[in-house]
Amino acid sequence: MANARYVFLDGIRGVAALLVLTRHTDAFWNFEIYRAYLAVDLFFVLSGFVIASAYDRRLRDGMLSVGGFMLVRLIRLYPIFLLSLVLAVFAWCASDKPAPMFGGSLWLAATMTALFLPTPPHRDAILFPLNGPYWSLFFELVANLGYALFHRVLSTRVLLGVLLVSAAVMARMALRMGTLDAGFSFTETSLLLGVSRAVFGIAFGVLLFRSSGALSKIARHTGSPWLAFAAVSAVMLSPAMGHLNAIVDLAAVCVLFPLAVLSMSRDTATRFDHTLLALGAASYPIYVLHAPLGELVLHLLPGAIPAFAPYSGITFVALLMPLAVLLERRVDIPLRRWLSSRLTRRSTLQST
Numbered sequence: 001m002a003n004a005r006y007v008f009l010d011g012i013r014g015v016a017a018l019l020v021l022t023r024h025t026d027a028f029w030n031f032e033i034y035r036a037y038l039a040v041d042l043f044f045v046l047s048g049f050v051i052a053s054a055y056d057r058r059l060r061d062g063m064l065s066v067g068g069f070m071l072v073r074l075i076r077l078y079p080i081f082l083l084s085l086v087l088a089v090f091a092w093c094a095s096d097k098p099a100p101m102f103g104g105s106l107w108l109a110a111t112m113t114a115l116f117l118p119t120p121p122h123r124d125a126i127l128f129p130l131n132g133p134y135w136s137l138f139f140e141l142v143a144n145l146g147y148a149l150f151h152r153v154l155s156t157r158v159l160l161g162v163l164l165v166s167a168a169v170m171a172r173m174a175l176r177m178g179t180l181d182a183g184f185s186f187t188e189t190s191l192l193l194g195v196s197r198a199v200f201g202i203a204f205g206v207l208l209f210r211s212s213g214a215l216s217k218i219a220r221h222t223g224s225p226w227l228a229f230a231a232v233s234a235v236m237l238s239p240a241m242g243h244l245n246a247i248v249d250l251a252a253v254c255v256l257f258p259l260a261v262l263s264m265s266r267d268t269a270t271r272f273d274h275t276l277l278a279l280g281a282a283s284y285p286i287y288v289l290h291a292p293l294g295e296l297v298l299h300l301l302p303g304a305i306p307a308f309a310p311y312s313g314i315t316f317v318a319l320l321m322p323l324a325v326l327l328e329r330r331v332d333i334p335l336r337r338w339l340s341s342r343l344t345r346r347s348t349l350q351s352t
Helices: 007-024 034-060 066-094 106-114 134-149 156-177 188-210 216-220 225-236 242-264 273-300 311-343
Strands: none
Touching: 007 034, 007 225, 007 242, 007 273, 007 311, 034 066, 034 134, 034 188, 034 225, 034 242, 066 106, 066 134, 066 273, 066 311, 134 188, 156 188, 156 242, 188 242, 216 242, 225 242, 273 311
């Protein structure tokens, strides 16, 4: 199973990235997809599952050190991340109302961001003012480091304990705020939600992969992977539900998403394989590029973008999708292989 290509997981990751895009390019759409923030929780579960698929055995057998694992993870993220950071700096400089920076220093913020570190607290208290979505990458790397450091003791029992503790923290913070839509700012509640969302999702993904054989009967009884695909999409597209928002969020993250990932991890051929794989290839570039590119386009066409919404949003996605796939296949993968051949013992980089 470690060598499987999870086409449905690729596809739902692409859909989730597009939903995140709508949240940060609202001027292009003239409407809001309220629960799109749950895409991040789905990303965490997917990340844990696929990372365990790629590296669990190598870490267990001592073929990969903690430092080597983190280097591989940074190589996986960095080429497109660096491109998005350059665009984010240009977008900040071009903006009429740029996000406030700590000490007013763009270059301090850019330097810290380049190291995957949050900018020190400032007026708006956003972890990554140059490109908001970076917050989830930061917490993912923190959880990745914990996974590698404690890999030898992460038995099923320990993972269940991690899930219970992180779920309790996540539930308490979500019920206090009335939503899971936090993690991107320096407030205590937001930081606790960011950490707990990342730890819970990645730990659950690791546990699902390790238990996939034992849970295969359950997976077969969850119905078609398309049903899971549709259910996850429907929840992320669902509207606000008032005082029930936190309950809906927690049910989706703690129950639906893990079951859906288990169902969609089955090696099932479909006539839409190429489309699903293209969505997966585009997902990470879309996630880190959409906000700065959207800001730059809005700066160039400040009147036309809102005037033609949502058609401006549809056009933006139609142009960004092939660009993202092209960057993934022609720039990102070759660069990662080149970096891996020089910075790690292996000459190829196993894609995650």
